[in-house]
Amino acid sequence: MNENRWLEWTQRIQAIAQTGLTYAKDGYDLERYEELREISIAMMREQTGLPYAVVKELFASETGYPTPKVDVRGVVFQDGKLLLVREKSDGKWTLPGGWADIGYTPKEVAVKEIREESGLLVRAVKLLAVLDKKCHPHPPEAYYIYKLFILCEQIGGSLEAGLETSAAAFFAESELAGLELSLNRATESQIRLMFEYGRNPGKEVALD
Incomplete structure (x- = not known):
């Protein structure tokens, strides 16, 4: 599998999670989006070998609508x-x-x-x-x-x-x-x- 495809998928999952956490109102939906963000962090850790705290800070710490x-x-x-x-x-x-x-x-x-x-x-x-x-x-x-x-x-x-x-x-x-x-x-x-x-x-x- 192309490594860059995995990266693209991980970035998209993180972006969807961040958008959901920004706009969702229902508590259950917020829990699901938070779980999705954790999955994206785990995927990025698997690909990079970096510690959880580093990946979360660099990759999944922003709020609001995700932009490049x-x-x-x-x-x-x-x-x-x-x-x-x-x-x-x-x-x-x-x-x-x-x-x-x-x-x-x-x-x-x-x-x-x-x-x-x-x-x-x-x-x-x-x-x-x-x-x-x-x-x-x-x-x-x-x-x-x-x-x-x-x-x-x-x-x-x-x-x-x-x-x-x-x-x-x-x-x-x-x-x-x-x-x-x-x-x-x-x-x-x-x-x-x-x-x-x-x-x-x-x-x-x-x-x-």
Whole structure:
């Protein structure tokens, strides 16, 4: 059985349980939805091997109507090369970015993440892609995630490591094969798609 199918089913069960716990009024229904949530936690534990408390906190602690989480990635070119940062958490390279923050627009998130992770000051120019993580070869993850890729241009600053990164540099597309990529954050095919936008600025927004 495809592991990603199990993940999709577990996410759907959790989402149904969370929706039911939000809107159900009958006590018996609430008990059933709570049991369904516990089943989803057990399924996720079986797949990940993580302790119950960790799975519940990461996967089944939210309330209200369930919606996808949003990951924002900044895309900066310099002389045909693309900005990548090396994450301290796994020692691998990726596009600068992270979770969207409450109170920030997507453009503001991209600008902030690039500054914090690479030292560059940029302005956000335009949206390049909105991708659904399930449609791409990322490792399995408990969250359901949309990924936004935003083109930015440098207006100042200089390359330097950040609190969550150990290095920042510009790479040509031909150099990707020699890099170990943080696939949970951005896949090689997604990074190559960004190079396509660098070569063809008029390319339409990619939308899953």
